[in-house]
Amino acid sequence: MYRPSEPDRQALRLETRFERPRSRGGSLLDFLPAAEPETDPEKPSAASPAPVAPVEPGRLRLSEYFPGLSLLGDLGVDDIVAWLRDGRRWIVMALVLCIGGALGYAMMATPRYTVYTDIVVDPANLNVVSDDVFMSNPQRDAQLLEVESRLRTLTSRNVLKRVIDKLRLTEDAEFVKPTPLSALFALFSSEDAKAGKELAAMRALSERVEARREERSFVVVLKVWSEEPAKAVMLADAIVSAFEAELFQSAAESAGRVAQNLNGRLDELRQSVTEAEKKVEEFRRANGLLSANGELVSNQLSSELNTQVLQAQQRFIQAETRYKQMSAAIAQGQTASASIFESADMTNLRQQYNALQQQIGSMQLTYGERHPRLAAARSERTTLEAAIRGEAQRIAERAKGDFDRERSALNALRAKASDEKSNVFTDNEAQVHLRDLEREARTKAAVYETHLARAQQITERQQIDTSNIRVISSAMPPESRSWPPRTIILLIAGAVFGLVGGVSMALALGLWRYVRGHQPAAG
Template sequence: MFRPNASEDSCRTRRADASRPSAPSNGSLLDEMDQHGAESPGRPIKPVYRSSAQAEQSAEAILPNAGQASGARIRQDDDASAALEARLQAQWQSVTRIGIGHVLHWLQRGLPIILGMAVLGAVIAFGYASTATPRYTVYTDLIVDPSNFNVTPDDLTAVNPQRDSQLLEVDSKIRVMTSGNVLRQVIRNMKLTEDAEFFKPSLLSSLFGGGTTDATQETRELAVQRMLEERIKATREERSFVVVLSVWTSDPEKSIRLSNAVVEAFQAQLFESSSESAGRIAASINARLDELRASVTKAEEQVEQFKRDNKLQSSAGELTSSRISSALDTQVLDAQQRLIQAETRYNQMRAAVADRRTASATIFDSAAMTTMRGNFTALEQQIGAMTRTYGSRHPRLVAMQSERATLEQAINEEAERILQQAKQESDQARTTLTALRGRSDAERATVFTNNDAQVRLRDLERDARARAAVYETYLTRTNQISERQEIDTSNVRVISNPVPPKTRSWPPATPLLVAGGGVAGAVIGIGLALVFGLFVYLRNVRPQPLAA
């Protein structure tokens, strides 16, 4: 059988120490007296009487012996330090000489400890497997798209196309999934404060009937929330927007229900968050709308008041004075044309009268003149015919000539009347033209004045339009945001629903756990056996005697 060398060395060291002669004692008389007294404890001590000379001699002998004693103690301390150092050095040398034989010897001696620890570990593992609460973990896969549905062309939040920013937004939504608001909503929906798995009231609370007050209810929710934080985990797969939600309870069906409740509460929280943000913005804009409405009304009133003060009337976007001035200019041109025509007609009539062409001139175009001209022409024909037939002195011819003279006189009078009428028309046209020119000049001055005033009017109108545009934009935006509150634009989809797990996730199977416990106990036993063997080995090490 294997025997370590350290035991033989220690035996040789002890034999050498026993055969070594004892060193003479250099102690004082008091030490010798103590030794004698120690050797015979039952013997009475006799008093010793000395003379003064003897006392002086004794004192002289004691002083050198005291110095020798202190030196001896110093030498003893040095020897103890040297012995400790020699012992540590011997132990270190012994450690360096440890081999596989020593380890096998220690394991052989500690085999009962190893077997006992293995059995103890297996028993503990079996007890844990029998009493531990099983965990059934379910997994739900979701796609959390950072780009929400774009319901309106100008939504509240802009989409950031950068990949890193999108990943940060997804991570933020993952944190919302396991946030306190979502967990509290799950607790209330599933009534987890009444579930014994999640909340176990203390003995004092059960005895005193607590748990009905609001404070106790908050305490229950807080305790359940802390437990859910340990049981619910959400992680994002690398380089994707896929989020894996893991939930575990002691019941597979309960795990599925809890996972679905977390997803529903998460989606509701996203919608509620966006709805609250939209409502807050809409409330802020509504508060601003009253001021904008008052500002627009004031600006429009200033525009109308300026128009009234400056008599600026517009129609179809054009000032009335400008339209009147344009109309007067047109009338002036027409009056000028009529005046030219009237003067031309008057001059032609006057020339015809002066040339005695009233009967043949077509410028005289009245109905009476036409009739008389027709009669005159017929009478001229009759006179011509009768002259050729009867001669110039026929009585009937004389009568016709007298009738012709009368008709010529009537034609001249009608021509004079038409000439006077033409003169009146010409004078009236000239008067009308003069009046229209005066009114046109006056209206043109008004237009110039209105144009100068219109510069300030346009400035006021621009300000009013700008204020109205801002007000209309805010009003339209408020209506859009109010409608946006009722629309869920969060783009979160479940791509893999939770399914009942085949086996529990913790603890492992009982045989596997018992085997693991036995292996762990055996490893601990091996460690204890090695530590105990090394301790015994080092304790038996003795330093080698120094050569004389």
């Protein structure tokens, strides 16, 4: 390909200042509008050469180092094609190197097999105990924070330490890479070597474990990878089991601390309750406050005496009334007909009197008023009336004795009730302070019983796992490795990367030669 010399290019650029013909396959600046001609007579014309500024001694212009900088606007497709043709060996070399590197990486890279386990971490624990130690917050933000906290526990060192101990990963070459000097170090410091293996296994396992929570859900996805598919599944299952055990142990330890604090407090509460109850009994004994069925004996005795006084008063009133009625009947001479006089003798006498009265009435009708038999009957009637009056008098005397006895009993009961009432007032005043002491003792006893029941409940709570963790998708052995990708994909990626790198290198070298003024050979 013919390329004009530098002066010809300068003349061509000056001639085409006002119009730009499209040549050399089309320049990138051909699509720009041509500059307007200058009409100022005082300025030099476009055809006249521009004045050259004098160069100071000891200073060089940038165009002397890069003479092609002023010609960048004339770059065309032919130049780029020429650069690519001149740099084809770099393109081929980069392509071969990248493909070879991709093939080598595919053959030598350690394979990774990734498994996934979906776990539902419900922040609301199982409601096994009605009044549990741990409280659940119904607010969604708080529940999400609880899930995030448990998510951090899933990948914590405590859980990974359980997995390392269970699967003996310190003896697994995948997690603890043996070194030539490791056996020698083990001879001198076995403890340090063991700690170093545990630390190395912990770091290796933590790099292979990842957990994240699905958005807008309580589902946690556990991601575990290993160099063997079966080992990846075994690691995932061991991590889930260790996670459940860690949550249970954490809850049990928290409940144990609460129970321990409560048990330490129980001795003080028990002693306080005993002292309060002793004060109650000592005060009761000192003031003679005997109680039966929850009531003071003095109150019960006073109540019984009041009842007896009422009963005695009723008997007294009855005896008084009966005696007065008898006295009135005797004063009025109605002893024979008054029903108040009741006795066996009085009944017999009244029957005899009534029979004799009937005989007298018959005799009067039969014999007349002066018959001797009638007179004898009337004499017998007088005798019976005297006997009835005597019997009525004896009954009245007995009634008076009953009346006097009931009055004496009533007065005695009233005096006794009055004395007992003063005792009741004294006991009631003492009982005010006694109730205060009993109230204090009951309060302390209630607190003690609450703490005792709570301590026993929390002690039993340590043996119950209430964490609501469920595996909804167990880890399955993967069908293919997750890293590195398939060999064909690596080869394609290496080819694309090599091609892009080779073309970029060829274009960069061509551009460098162009701005330095080195022209490619004509084609």
